[in-house]
Amino acid sequence: MNQTPQPLRSVVEQARIDATIIEIFQDLVSFNRVLGLEILSVRAGDVRARFAMRPELVGHYAHGRLHGGVISAVLDSMAGVALLAAVAERHPRDGPAELALRFTRMGTVDLRVDFLRQGKGEHFTATAEVTRLGGRIGSAQMRLHDASGTLIATGAASYVVA
Amino acid sequence: MNQTPQPLRSVVEQARIDATIIEIFQDLVSFNRVLGLEILSVRAGDVRARFAMRPELVGHYAHGRLHGGVISAVLDSMAGVALLAAVAERHPRDGPAELALRFTRMGTVDLRVDFLRQGKGEHFTATAEVTRLGGRIGSAQMRLHDASGTLIATGAASYVVA
Amino acid sequence: MNQTPQPLRSVVEQARIDATIIEIFQDLVSFNRVLGLEILSVRAGDVRARFAMRPELVGHYAHGRLHGGVISAVLDSMAGVALLAAVAERHPRDGPAELALRFTRMGTVDLRVDFLRQGKGEHFTATAEVTRLGGRIGSAQMRLHDASGTLIATGAASYVVA
Amino acid sequence: MNQTPQPLRSVVEQARIDATIIEIFQDLVSFNRVLGLEILSVRAGDVRARFAMRPELVGHYAHGRLHGGVISAVLDSMAGVALLAAVAERHPRDGPAELALRFTRMGTVDLRVDFLRQGKGEHFTATAEVTRLGGRIGSAQMRLHDASGTLIATGAASYVVA
Numbered sequence: 001m002n003q004t005p006q007p008l009r010s011v012v013e014q015a016r017i018d019a020t021i022i023e024i025f026q027d028l029v030s031f032n033r034v035l036g037l038e039i040l041s042v043r044a045g046d047v048r049a050r051f052a053m054r055p056e057l058v059g060h061y062a063h064g065r066l067h068g069g070v071i072s073a074v075l076d077s078m079a080g081v082a083l084l085a086a087v088a089e090r091h092p093r094d095g096p097a098e099l100a101l102r103f104t105r106m107g108t109v110d111l112r113v114d115f116l117r118q119g120k121g122e123h124f125t126a127t128a129e130v131t132r133l134g135g136r137i138g139s140a141q142m143r144l145h146d147a148s149g150t151l152i153a154t155g156a157a158s159y160v161v162a
Numbered sequence: 163m164n165q166t167p168q169p170l171r172s173v174v175e176q177a178r179i180d181a182t183i184i185e186i187f188q189d190l191v192s193f194n195r196v197l198g199l200e201i202l203s204v205r206a207g208d209v210r211a212r213f214a215m216r217p218e219l220v221g222h223y224a225h226g227r228l229h230g231g232v233i234s235a236v237l238d239s240m241a242g243v244a245l246l247a248a249v250a251e252r253h254p255r256d257g258p259a260e261l262a263l264r265f266t267r268m269g270t271v272d273l274r275v276d277f278l279r280q281g282k283g284e285h286f287t288a289t290a291e292v293t294r295l296g297g298r299i300g301s302a303q304m305r306l307h308d309a310s311g312t313l314i315a316t317g318a319a320s321y322v323v324a
Numbered sequence: 325m326n327q328t329p330q331p332l333r334s335v336v337e338q339a340r341i342d343a344t345i346i347e348i349f350q351d352l353v354s355f356n357r358v359l360g361l362e363i364l365s366v367r368a369g370d371v372r373a374r375f376a377m378r379p380e381l382v383g384h385y386a387h388g389r390l391h392g393g394v395i396s397a398v399l400d401s402m403a404g405v406a407l408l409a410a411v412a413e414r415h416p417r418d419g420p421a422e423l424a425l426r427f428t429r430m431g432t433v434d435l436r437v438d439f440l441r442q443g444k445g446e447h448f449t450a451t452a453e454v455t456r457l458g459g460r461i462g463s464a465q466m467r468l469h470d471a472s473g474t475l476i477a478t479g480a481a482s483y484v485v486a
Numbered sequence: 487m488n489q490t491p492q493p494l495r496s497v498v499e500q501a502r503i504d505a506t507i508i509e510i511f512q513d514l515v516s517f518n519r520v521l522g523l524e525i526l527s528v529r530a531g532d533v534r535a536r537f538a539m540r541p542e543l544v545g546h547y548a549h550g551r552l553h554g555g556v557i558s559a560v561l562d563s564m565a566g567v568a569l570l571a572a573v574a575e576r577h578p579r580d581g582p583a584e585l586a587l588r589f590t591r592m593g594t595v596d597l598r599v600d601f602l603r604q605g606k607g608e609h610f611t612a613t614a615e616v617t618r619l620g621g622r623i624g625s626a627q628m629r630l631h632d633a634s635g636t637l638i639a640t641g642a643a644s645y646v647v648a
Contacts, residue, residue, distance in 0.1 A: 068273065160460060318438055392597065
């Protein structure tokens with residue numbers, strides 16, 4: 001992102017915006033509650049979340065590993081978190097309500113996920129990086145690591161943004 | 163698929179194989195139970211499943227539409243169903259146990275999903291078509307329609323096969 | 325495409341629009357001249373082109389097969405042809421100049437290509453189908469067949485449209 | 487890559503292997519000569535190439551920017567370079583002939599490209615990183631920058647490897 005940040009928000013206002021982003025993805029998106037996604041950071045350059053392994057997230061019953069759909073869902077959500085955070089940065093006068101409205105106009109256009117290694121272990125960490133924020137389209141790259149730091153999956157997503 | 167089928171299985175044996183494929187994806191893959199995926203047909207050229215909308219499958223709380231991760235998970239599974247059915251056709255002497263073993267050696271390499279329209283309505287139908295079944299790699303194209311027959315999403319997946 | 329067509333153009337006007345689409349992709353896009361892409365039809369439901377094998381389009385020198393980049397370039401262009409034709413259908417009062425202007429505002433957002441079989445033989449046929457034409461985003465699915473009718477590659481693309 | 491390197495090659499042998507990889511992609515793959523791809527480094531962690539803008543590589547005639555097909559072709563090739571270099575590292579006893587033979591058994595399974603910004607300027611730099619090297623499948627992530635260091639495109643590819 002070459003975009004110059006416009007840090008017009010006070011620390012308190014930014015904290016409110018961050019809390020709004022987390023609330024949207026962690027609490028209001030029902031399916032993310034199924035996944036148990038816990039968002040740890042929404043700062044540009046450090047968008048990060050984690051979730052714990054649970055029996056209902058298993059795919060291959062023979063291996064006890066994460067279902068590919070769980071990985072896809074998490075990486076899709078992470079792209080959304082990173083892009084909403086970038087949208088918030090681009091509109092520094094937006095309050096929580098305006099940002100929530102922008103979110104309702106966002107949506108995933110398409111998603112690619114590469115499943116590199118088996119998703120095993122007690123918990124997983126997902127990160128996302130915005131590679132483009134245009135007026136109509138946003139793009140992000142996502143990564144999922146297991147508890148030992150091994151790269152489990154990578155992803156790329158295109159979103160419509162507002 | 164240009165491959166010549168080898169219909170060495172009796173009708174009864176084929177029914178057992180079909181039941182095995184359905185059991186693997188519908189019952190043994192835990193996450194597919196979360197999705198409520200019901201497989202309707204595993205015959206080549208007509209691989210088809212359905213699932214009902216439920217509150218926990220919602221993504222955009224503001225719209226009440228399917229979470230993208232649910233769509234990704236369903237399309238990923240459908241590619242697996244179609245490819246396992248094609249693998250079963252290629253190995254006509256395999257019984258249920260041999261086929262289940264082959265399944266444990268299969269896995270999604272990567273997945274693309276295009277989210278075309280909002281996933282709304284009471285239930286959804288997913289289909290998959292095998293576009294290549296090689297010795298090491300299988301490919302499939304997937305589609306998701308809503309109850310009115312509108313195309314909601316398309317997908318493409320590469321799998322390792324055994 | 326559920327969109328209702330608005331056939332306000334006369335046969336002559338439509339022929340001029342078709343010729344404009346062909347000219348843009350076949351003659352004005354320099355790289356398509358390198359590929360030797362010949363567009364055969366730009367009608368909705370039958371967007372089709374062909375190109376001949378030539379020594380400079382070879383990838384794997386050991387196999388004498390089409391370079392993957394050639395396949396990607398052709399399928400990307402075919403998505404553009406299909407989407408520009410759909411845009412022309414949506415704006416039935418546009419003449420060639422207006423349509424050419426719309427084309428300058430279009431662009432590929434992202435592309436997926438599945439390389440299914442070796443691209444061998446004297447010529448190849450490419451087709452494309454529009455799966456969504458929204459106000460900001462268009463999506464297409466593409467296919468490449470060899471001279472014997474074998475499916476060589478499939479593709480999916482997202483475009484910004486205007 | 488968690489794989490432990492086995493540096494059994496002498497500096498001279500490694501230089502011969504590097505030269506083989508460069509020769510394969512730069513000279514023997516005909517289409518890469520069309521692109522004018524010049525490979526600068528094939529060392530793990532620093533796989534890098536460049537190419538100059540030329541009139542026949544232009545897509546959008548109205549903008550004078552790189553054709554998407556050129557970007558796809560370059561990123562596809564870069565994934566191949568990175569994976570062949572990783573294969574060479576995994577088989578330290580292979581000489582140039584054995585490595586060339588392995589290359590003939592490699593092939594792109596599928597490719598995704600995200601076109602982030604217009605490809606303008608006099609030359610471009612492409613890089614690739616191996617994210618998985620399995621026994622049957624290799625995965626890579628690719629990036630294209632323009633002369634000013636701006637990120638133009640990203641890519642992901644799956645390959646069969648031998």
